[in-house]
Amino acid sequence: MLHPYRLNTRRAALALGALAVGVVAFSAAAGAAPLQLFPFFMTPPVQAAPQLQAPPQADEDGIAVELPAxxxxxxxxxxxxxxxxxxxIDTPNTYLYLVMGHGQAMRYGIGVGRDGFTWSGVQSITKKAEWPDWTPPPEMIARQPYLPRxxxxxxxxxxxARAMYLGGTIYRIHGTNAPDTxxxxxxxxxxxxxxxxxxxxYSRVNVGTKVIVLPMTERRADLGAATR
Known part of the structure; x- marks a missing residue:
């Protein structure tokens, strides 16, 4: 003869099993997806947090932006x-080249400093960040006091989506939510x-990567002969 405690536990388990079968059968009859039921002594699997995805590139009016070739x-x-x-960084031609060797480079179209805000020199990437926070530098706040701090x-x-910080400067190589720029x-x-x-x-470079920013006066010929 079973001990009363064991008997009650067995009855409870049978009742839970019957309930689960009934719920699944009802869901199937109603055309709904079967429910996942977990016994009281099991922990449901933890769902991974969704990854933040970059939205489709569009201008401020939500119109998709197609870059020139x-x-x-x-x-x-x-x-x-x-x-x-x-x-x-080929500032005057708005290109960024990542040197690949053997006379080739990966070329990206870029937006650069407006008149009076271009600069040149040699820096290195000192920090990388995904979906970085933005803290406008004091110089920018002074010019545009309405900006968020x-x-x-x-x-x-x-x-x-990404930022690569250049030396001890206030400048970064970063993404944009205004691809039309x-x-x-x-x-x-x-x-x-x-x-x-x-x-x-971002996936191709590391902290320590050398960055050369050419001045506006050094206008190179467009070496835009794509190899593929």
Missing amino acids: RLKRQVVNYATREAPGTII QMAGGPGNPLG IGKHVSSGCIRLTNDDVADL
């Missing part, structure tokens, strides 16, 4: 003595790419 990411012929992995990262953030001189000195392109570049 010359500004789309592509492998091009590019003669340079710089080592593979070096980033070269801090903005959390996300699709609406001006820094876009690519190919233009519009920023306060930062280098901007589409979110798709900045994510691609």
